[in-house]
Amino acid sequence: MIMFKTSLRTIGVMTSGGDAPGMNPAIRAVVRTALANGIRVIGIEDGYEGMLNGRFREMGARDVGGILQRGGTILRTARSMEFKTPEGQRKAIRQLSSAGIDAVVIIGGDGSLTGGMKLQEQGVPVIGIPGSIDNDIYGTDMCVGVDTALNTIVDAIDKLRDTASSHNRAFFVETMGRNCGYLAVQAGIICGAEMAIIPEYETPFKEVAEAVEDAYKRGKSHCIIVVAEGAKLNANELAAKLQEMNVGFDTRVTVLGHVQRGGKPTAFDRFLATRFGVKAIEFLLSGQTGVMTALTGRDITPIPLATVVNNRRTLSEEYIKMARILAR
Amino acid sequence: MIMFKTSLRTIGVMTSGGDAPGMNPAIRAVVRTALANGIRVIGIEDGYEGMLNGRFREMGARDVGGILQRGGTILRTARSMEFKTPEGQRKAIRQLSSAGIDAVVIIGGDGSLTGGMKLQEQGVPVIGIPGSIDNDIYGTDMCVGVDTALNTIVDAIDKLRDTASSHNRAFFVETMGRNCGYLAVQAGIICGAEMAIIPEYETPFKEVAEAVEDAYKRGKSHCIIVVAEGAKLNANELAAKLQEMNVGFDTRVTVLGHVQRGGKPTAFDRFLATRFGVKAIEFLLSGQTGVMTALTGRDITPIPLATVVNNRRTLSEEYIKMARILAR
C-alpha cells in the first residue's frame, strides 16, 4: 500500500460513477491544496472514459472558483466498460504517462475505487475519496453527498406529510441507495416515518400492514413508510396490496428519484469534501497511496483501497430499533 | 347570481378536493375578516364529507394563528360520492341549517366549485375560492397553490440539471396538472427545458426525438423534457423509445409526484390566498353570492360559479411558442 514518490510534480483529479453533491468542493480542495504545494493539477473529464481517451485539461486556482455551491461535478462522470479490461487499464496508464501525470485522485463510489486499486496495483499512485449518496462504502462513516441527499429527502417527505395529513393518506416513499438501506433508515428516523423497509432485512408484508393500521388506530392523520429502492418489497406493490386491504388510509406512492443526487451541497458535505480533498494531497505528499480518505470518528484517516473494496458496510441495528420506538 | 342576505351572522368555511399550498392562508383571511365584521365562523372539516356528517368546529382568531406558513389544510379535505346525489345535497343543507350556518366559503377546484353551485341553486349562499395547483379553473388568472407548485418543480428540475449535466443525460420529468398543461409549459419556460409535452397538443414522437438530437448536436451537456401527466405520450414510454434510438444522451425519467402539492406557501400564494379570503367576505357582505373570487389582471373580481364551471380554460399559444424559441 505505501510507496514513496520523491518527485511528485503533476497529479490528475477525476470524478467517477454516480455523481454526488459535494464532488465540486472536493475537486476545489484537491486543486487548491496541490497548487499551494507547488504541484500541477490536470483535470480528467468523464471519469475512466475520459482517462482512456485523454480528455485532460489543466486546472488553475480560478478554474475552481465559484464551484463550492454547485451540485454535480464540473469534471463530469461516466461509466466505462473498456476500463474494466486489462487492455483498457494499460491504455489508461499510457495516457496518464504521456500527459506526465504522476498520481491520480479519484472521487467516486465502490466501482470507481476498485478501478483505482487496479491502477495502484499497476504502479500508478492513487488516492480515493468516497463520493456516493448511498453511504455504502466500507471504512468511512460518511461519504461525500450523503448529507445533502438526506436533506433533500427530508424536504420532500416534509412536503408529502403536508398533503398526507390533509387527505388522511398513507405514503410509500422510495429512496435511492441501491443495495444499501442507509438513506431509508436515516430518513425514517429524522422524518418520523412509521417504518423503513430496507434490503438488509426482510420485512413481511403483514408487519407493514400492522404498522399502518396501528397508526390509523392511534389517530394519526397520515402514515409515511420509507422504502429503499433495493428492498425486496417494492413501493408500488406494497401500496397496491395495502390499498386492497382497506385499512383506513388511502395509499399513494412517490419515487423520489434523481433529485436526490442534485442540489447545492450542504454545509456538512462542503466541509467533509474539503477535508477529504486537503488530506488526499497530504497523504500523497507523505507517500501514502493506494488508500482512501475516510472519516473515522472525528478524524480523516487513510484506509487501504483493498480493505475498502473487499469489505461490505453493514447498517447499525441500533438505528433500526431507534426508528421503531420513535415512530410511536 | 345576486341575492341579498340582510342578516348574515354565521358562515362556514371549508377546503375541498385536492389540497393546495395556500389553503391555510385563505382560511386565515376568511376567518379574521369575518370576525372583524362581527360574523361567527364555523370550520367544516374534510370537505363535503364533513359537511354531510356535521364535522363542524368554531373558529376563533387564535385558531388560525401560525398557519400562514403551513402547507396542506388544517381543515383537511376529502372527496365525497354521496354529496353528488340530490339526497346527499339535501342532507348537507340540513346539516348547515341545523348548525345555523347562513353561507359557505368553499376553497377548492373545479369539482368543489360545482358542488358549491349546487348548494347555491338550492338556496345556500356560496362563495368559491379557486384552490388548485393545476391552474385549470376557468375565469381566474391564477389559483391558490400554483405558484408554490411551480417553485417546487423549479427546485427539482434545477437539481436534476446538476446530475443531468454531470452524466450527459436526457431527463423526462413528469409534472402534475391532470388534463391541463399549464404547469408543464411554465416549467418548460422557466427551467429552460428543451420541450414541454402537454395534453392540449399532440406532439409526434419524431419531434421529441429531433429536439433531443438537436440539443445533443448543439453541444448541450444535458436535455430536459417536461411531460404533463395528462399528455398522450407518457414519460416512461418516451424515455424507453428514445433510449432505443441511441441519440447520444442516456435517458432517465423522474415523476415529481405529490411533493408538488406540499411545502410552505410562497409569498405570492400567501398574498393571493389572503386577498381571495378578504374579498370572499366582502362579496358576502355586499350580497354577491354564487360567485368565485377571481384574479383578473390586478383585480379580484366576482365570477358567477356557473360561468366558471361551464367553461374550459385554454392555454396561451404565445407561451408555447416562447418556450420553443428560448430553448435554443
Added chain:
Amino acid sequence: MIMFKTSLRTIGVMTSGGDAPGMNPAIRAVVRTALANGIRVIGIEDGYEGMLNGRFREMGARDVGGILQRGGTILRTARSMEFKTPEGQRKAIRQLSSAGIDAVVIIGGDGSLTGGMKLQEQGVPVIGIPGSIDNDIYGTDMCVGVDTALNTIVDAIDKLRDTASSHNRAFFVETMGRNCGYLAVQAGIICGAEMAIIPEYETPFKEVAEAVEDAYKRGKSHCIIVVAEGAKLNANELAAKLQEMNVGFDTRVTVLGHVQRGGKPTAFDRFLATRFGVKAIEFLLSGQTGVMTALTGRDITPIPLATVVNNRRTLSEEYIKMARILAR
C-alpha cells in the same frame, strides 16, 4: 416616443443600478429572442460605466446557457457619475456607434431608466426593463426581482418567528426598499406581522407601542414589526424605546440587509423577466422605442420612459388596511 428603425442589425444589452434576482433570465431572453430574429447582441458590462469605456462582448446562445437559476447579473452593474453629464452621454453614444450598436436594452431601476431616456432623446433607440427589488418604478405592477426578494424576506421572518416564539420576544425587522414601503407592507401581510412601518405614512411611536402591548395582552407568544429602511422611525431606535417601556416582550432588531438582493430567482421572477426580455425585442422590431416593458394586469405593455421617470408610484391603501385587520 415611437421611431422606426428599418435596419436593426445589432443591439446592446446591459444591467444597471442595484442588482436584482431575475436580471440573468432577462438577459437570456433578450439574447435568445434577438438571435432568433437574426439580430446580433453585444453585452455591455458594468452598466453605464462599461458603456463609457467600451466594455463590450459578443453574446451567443451558449453564453446565456445555465444562467436562468443564477442570482445577480453576469454582465455586472455599476453606478456612473460621468454618464450623468452631457459629455459623458456623448462619449457613451460614440462608443455605441463605433461598436455598431443600433439600439440598447437596459435592465435596471429608476436612475438607469432616466439614463435610458437621455440616450433616446439623443437618438439612440432604447427599451427599458424594470429591474429592482424595491418595486418603486412607476407604470408596472411588478419589477424583476421583487418576488424573489419577498420570498427571501418571508423565509427570514419565518425563522425569526421560531426564535421569537421560543423567547416571548418582539422583533423589529428592517427590510430594504429605499423610499418605498412596498416590501414592508407585503411582508407584513404575508408573514402575519403585527405592524408595518413605512416611509409613506408617519406612524406615531404611541401606535407602535400599543400594537405590541395589545399583542402581548392577547396572549401572543411573539410580535413582529416590519420596518422599511426609509421609514422615519428607525428599527433600532424603535426597539430601544420599546425596551424601556417594559411591555412584556423582550425586544430585538434584525436588519435583513443585502441577502434580499441575492438568491436564485423564483418561478415568478424568471417568468416575468423572460416575458419582459421577449417583449423588449418585439417592441424594438415593431419600432416602438423609448419605452419600458411594463406588467399591466396580465399583459406586457410599452410605457414611455418619460412617463415612467416623471411619475411616482404610490402604495395601495387597501393593502395597508388589510394588514391591520389580519394581524388580529
Added chain:
Amino acid sequence: MIMFKTSLRTIGVMTSGGDAPGMNPAIRAVVRTALANGIRVIGIEDGYEGMLNGRFREMGARDVGGILQRGGTILRTARSMEFKTPEGQRKAIRQLSSAGIDAVVIIGGDGSLTGGMKLQEQGVPVIGIPGSIDNDIYGTDMCVGVDTALNTIVDAIDKLRDTASSHNRAFFVETMGRNCGYLAVQAGIICGAEMAIIPEYETPFKEVAEAVEDAYKRGKSHCIIVVAEGAKLNANELAAKLQEMNVGFDTRVTVLGHVQRGGKPTAFDRFLATRFGVKAIEFLLSGQTGVMTALTGRDITPIPLATVVNNRRTLSEEYIKMARILAR
C-alpha cells in the same frame, strides 16, 4: 457523578438559554423513549423560570407529534436570575419534588448546564443535552443547532456572493457565536471566504486590508470576510476603515442576526438531537446522572457536567490554516 436511582417513575424535560434548531427533536426523543420505558414525562416550560414557578405539563406521545420539523422549542426558554441564587435553587427543587419529578433532562448551553450541575449537587439527578448554535460547549464535537445555523449562514453568504459579484464588492458578514469563532471559521471554509476574523486570535487590520487587496489584484469579482460577533475588530468598523483606503472594492456590511437561530432543523441536527434524547434516557436508566450526552467521534458518551462546565473549548488550528490555503 454516578448515582443509582432504583425507582425512576417521572422525569422532567426542559429547554433553557438561547434556543437552537433541533431542540424540538430532542424533546420528542426524550418523551417517546421515556414513555417506551414506562416513565412519565413532565414538560417544564420557560426554562429555569418555569421550573421556579411550577409551569409543568404532562407530555404524551401525541404532544410531540409533528414537531421534528419545527424550529425553536415548544417548551419555550427563558433566562432566570432568581435560579442563580441558592434560595432560587431550593425553591426549584421544592417545585420538582412536589410535582413528583425524580430527574430532569436539560437541553441548553453552558449556563443551563451549570444550573443542571447545581441541581445535581443538591440531589436532583440531571442529564444535560448540549444545545447551542455557537458550538462553544466543552466535551462534545457538536451541539444541537450548529449544523442548521451553518446551513443558514451558507445560504445567506451564497446570496450575498451573487450581489457582491455583480457589483465588485467586499462584504463583511457578521455571524453569531458569542466568544467562540467556530461558526465564523466553518463558514469561512465552506463559503470560500477570503478571511475569517474570530475572538480566539487577534487579526491586525493590516492583514485584513492585505487580504482584500490581494483578492482584488488576483481578479476576483468579490471578496467575503466573515467576522465573528465576539471578534475584537467589529464588522462595521472594519468596513468603514477599509472603505477609506480605497482598495478597489466597494465595501458593505451584513449582520446576519437572529435568523441564524431559526429554521427547521437539518437532517444532521434532527439525527443528533434524536440520538442525544434517546441516550439521555438510557443514561438515566443505567443510573448515570450528572452527565451530559456528548458526541465523541461517532459515539454518544456521558461526560460529567463538572468537566463540561469547568473547561473551555478551543478551536482547531488546522481549520484556521485550511481556510487560508483554500481562499487562494
